[in-house]
Amino acid sequence: MPEATLKVFRSKGDTNTFETYKVPIEDGMVILDAIHYIQQHYAPDLAVRWNCKAAKCGSCSAEVNGKPSLMCKTRMDDFTTGEEITVEPLRTFPLVKDLVTDVSWNYQVNKKIPPFTTNDNGEWVIYQEDIERVQEFRKCIECFLCQDVCHVLRDHDRKDAFMGPRFLVRTAGLDMHPKDTLNRSKYVKEQGGIGLCNITKCCSEVCPEEIHITDNAIIPMKERVVDQFYDPVTMFLNKIFNNKKKLV
Amino acid sequence: MQQSSSLRQQASFGTTTRKDAWWVEPVLVGLGFAAFIIYATFRAFENNYFEIGPYLSPFYSPKFNFDWWHMSPAFLILWIPAGFRATCYYYRKAYYRAYFADPPACAVGHFGGEKYCGETTFPLVLQNLHRYFFYLATIVLAVLWYDTVKAFFFNGAFGVSIVNLIMLANVILLSGYSFGCHACRHLVGGKLNCFSANACTKSQFKIWHWVTRLNEHHMLWAWLSLFSVGFTDFYIRQVACGAFPELQFF
Numbered sequence: 001m002p003e004a005t006l007k008v009f010r011s012k013g014d015t016n017t018f019e020t021y022k023v024p025i026e027d028g029m030v031i032l033d034a035i036h037y038i039q040q041h042y043a044p045d046l047a048v049r050w051n052c053k054a055a056k057c058g059s060c061s062a063e064v065n066g067k068p069s070l071m072c073k074t075r076m077d078d079f080t081t082g083e084e085i086t087v088e089p090l091r092t093f094p095l096v097k098d099l100v101t102d103v104s105w106n107y108q109v110n111k112k113i114p115p116f117t118t119n120d121n122g123e124w125v126i127y128q129e130d131i132e133r134v135q136e137f138r139k140c141i142e143c144f145l146c147q148d149v150c151h152v153l154r155d156h157d158r159k160d161a162f163m164g165p166r167f168l169v170r171t172a173g174l175d176m177h178p179k180d181t182l183n184r185s186k187y188v189k190e191q192g193g194i195g196l197c198n199i200t201k202c203c204s205e206v207c208p209e210e211i212h213i214t215d216n217a218i219i220p221m222k223e224r225v226v227d228q229f230y231d232p233v234t235m236f237l238n239k240i241f242n243n244k245k246k247l248v
Numbered sequence: 249m250q251q252s253s254s255l256r257q258q259a260s261f262g263t264t265t266r267k268d269a270w271w272v273e274p275v276l277v278g279l280g281f282a283a284f285i286i287y288a289t290f291r292a293f294e295n296n297y298f299e300i301g302p303y304l305s306p307f308y309s310p311k312f313n314f315d316w317w318h319m320s321p322a323f324l325i326l327w328i329p330a331g332f333r334a335t336c337y338y339y340r341k342a343y344y345r346a347y348f349a350d351p352p353a354c355a356v357g358h359f360g361g362e363k364y365c366g367e368t369t370f371p372l373v374l375q376n377l378h379r380y381f382f383y384l385a386t387i388v389l390a391v392l393w394y395d396t397v398k399a400f401f402f403n404g405a406f407g408v409s410i411v412n413l414i415m416l417a418n419v420i421l422l423s424g425y426s427f428g429c430h431a432c433r434h435l436v437g438g439k440l441n442c443f444s445a446n447a448c449t450k451s452q453f454k455i456w457h458w459v460t461r462l463n464e465h466h467m468l469w470a471w472l473s474l475f476s477v478g479f480t481d482f483y484i485r486q487v488a489c490g491a492f493p494e495l496q497f498f
Contacts, residue, residue: 066266066355086265091355127444129453151351156364178442195373196366199341202354215430215463219337222376223434230376245441 001025004076006034008046009088010098018086019043025076031087032060032071035099047097055208058143062099063088068145068206090148103144109163113171114187114248118179130178136216137173139209140166146203146213152196162193165203165213172217175224183245185228188221197222261349263357270353278346280471284478288326291481295320297488298481302399303411305481306418310391325388329477332385335378337430338470379431389426392419402496409496411487418473418480425469428462 002025007018021042023034032050039046051057053072060071065079065086079085093101146165152158163171171192175184188194203213211217227234228247264270291298291307298305312321333339344350349359367375396419399412426432437456443449462469486492 063265063355065268066264068355083267086267088265129443130441149354151358152364152366154355155351155358158364176441178444180441193366193368195368196364198344198350198366198372199337200344200351200354201341202351205354214337214341215466219430220434220438223379223431224439226376226379227439230373231379 002081004034004079005082005084006031006038007084007086008035008038008043008099009086010043010046011095016095020084029076030072031062031064031069031074031076031085034076034085035071035087046099048099056141058141058208061090061143061145061148063090063148068149070143070145070208073208090144092148092150092154093144103147105159106142106144106147106164106166109167110170112191113163113167113174114182114184116174116177116180117182117246119181120179124179126178133176133216134173136211137169139211140169141209142166143208145206145208149202149206150197151200151202152193152198156196158193158196162196163188163191165197165218168192168194168197168221169211169213169217172221175221181245183224183228183247185221185224186247189225189229194218194222194225260357261359262352264353264355266353266355270356274346274349274352277342280474281343281346284474287478287482291485292320292322292326295322297485298322300484300488301494302402303415303484303487304395304399305484306392306395306415306422306477307481309395310388328381328384328388332378332381332426333470333474335375335381336470337378338467340375378429379435382426382429382431382435385426389419389422392422407496408498409494411483411494414476414480414483418476421469421473421476424462425466425473427459428464428466428469430463430466433459433463 003022004025006021006023008021010017010019021038023037032053035048050060050072055070055073062069062071064071064074068090087099089095089099090101093103096102144166147153150164152162153164168188171184171188174180197218199214201214207213288307298308304311307322307326310325312324317324345352351358367373396415399415400406433456436459437452440449440452443453483492487494
């Protein structure tokens, strides 16, 4: 049976190391299977977070050969025979142990977003063309791979000023909802730090749900911010025609 | 709880555990842009061989001839398409990666210090004026379409040649690029939250859908139109200086 070589990140006390394991490859095997094999046969104390093993819960996010990926969606046969496969935790978030990181910062950011607000308390009739943009954003499984790969959070560590792609997607989903009555342009500019995003599209590249994060959420939100704060013509027209949405 | 700050601090320029050739794309993009910028600058300064018969180079269209302007007329034009492309969302991604290396590729350590302002301060805050360059570029595009139609008529008679076919391909590609722009997508309907509200918003939804289909391939349109505009100028230059024959089919 062919074997794969995995270099897995291990945290032991104050020292972080990579440990190498040999794992037999079976048909249809994914990286998470290999990690489970290592747990069962070599390192029962290896910490890994996982749940559904179907690319729907977003728990098993890690960096495989340097690329943010879901371990349950990364197939072993994507690698060449004999290739050394590196498995690391997400770099952007504080390490808990081995492959597990503390992603709780994301939940704090989420709580601050102005929630869905409507003044329509009757029976809703919503047409497909009005909701399909928002439906794409609802596919998000909150794996936080986009947050991990975003260089504003990863390299520049601007968690103090930037909400990250995941929450720009969520804000866009709320803002574009046909029944919502808030305009979140001010929020994404001042609290969300959308100006820090320089559109390098890594978030879209790593999204396991293939959400067009940059093209369909971040750029449209940037254009809404332009409407509100940078374009004198739309600012003037908004004043004349009294934009119905409440600016927050 | 142990913190992963040590993991982040290792991320100096080019640091990554990626094993693929992540550097190929930014290098090719950087070389491609550099080649175009050098050629366009040379042609703008050359101020010659830009017009022959009914053909006018896109670098010199619309053709201005002012007494008070003593430099190449190309400089009166080129700032518009240059500004449109420099503020374009696709090109921003491409040159932030290729020239600023911030980041050079996904999950690869960036170049530069910790002081990062993104597009919040001058000069990059001016990227927010992309839609104004879109308005100006649309006017220039309309003139290029006029030039192209005019290029099919020789002394009042319709004719087809290699040059006017190249010009036609160029304006089609430029139109695909310009009307697939993210700012255009927002202005035609993306800013709405309810497309079904009335007949006007329903029409806007249809236009938005067409623009979205172009926008999905914005990078491809951007590269093809960049190449075509350079090639159209090059071909007209070669015909104008006699290096290439003017092949007229009928």
